[in-house]
Amino acid sequence: MDMTEIANSPVRLTAVDSPDQPTPSAALEELYRGFEKELLVPLWTEIGDLMPVHPRSKAVPHLWRWENLVALAGEAGHLVPVGRGGERRAIALANPSLGGRPFATPTLWAAIQYLMPGEDAPEHRHTQHAFRFVVEGEGVWTVVGGDPVPMR
Template sequence: MTQPSTAPDTAQDSPVRLQAVSAEGQPEVTPALEDLYRGFEQQLLVPLWTEIGDLMPAHPRSRAVPHLWRWTRLRELAAQAGDLVPVGRGGERRAIALANPSLGGRPFATPTLWAAIQYLMPGEDAPEHRHTQHAFRFVVEGEGVWTVVGRDPV
């Protein structure tokens, strides 16, 4: 008795779609190359020689557009959030991310950078958290504010 395979049976089941093209720096289009590409599709593999221009362009091609977030309006909305949203985990530390208008409403200023405003009321502590990305904190208003890095208040 044979077990059913969980791997895609044909390239049709795979999200990988490859097309051999005649272009400088590309292999010659042959039936053998087409067979190789079908094998790649079935095994969810992408040969980088077909993608290198998109993976490593000579110049950035960001979809982000310049946008100006006005501090006075951000401050008003953050203060409103201070009255309505708890600072605990439910309010995700009451952080409000800037969303670039050309990035589909996602919380990113650019595709590789995000920025957020955190609003804390006097005497409030935001819950501790960890993350792998770097974070820079700037206190715009207030005093007696610190963050803890490796158990050291900064």
């Protein structure tokens, strides 16, 4: 096995004597060097962190009150332009335990968008999925693949 390829690999594996791991042996260490060379990580060495018995999110439960959100969004509607300066006038929910970042949880981004009557938000694309709900108002649509899709 080419030791240079293994030395350049960010994958580092060590056989450990543990009830939930294979019995350490020279053959197992050789297998692990092959994994390192090919940039592979056997999940049996990671399973405790990948699939804990209970969730270990850094997020804490938090309640954003609608009456406060809509009042602040309405004020933003009068002060912040809906164009690129206001980036579609979207206001992200920031979980208090995630350092002020715009995330409701470590894996979920949530925001409200406030549009005044007659306003159009600049078009944009998503690589991630987006779910949209119209909470108040009517006559709203989005465009998907060039086709208008009404939202109610």
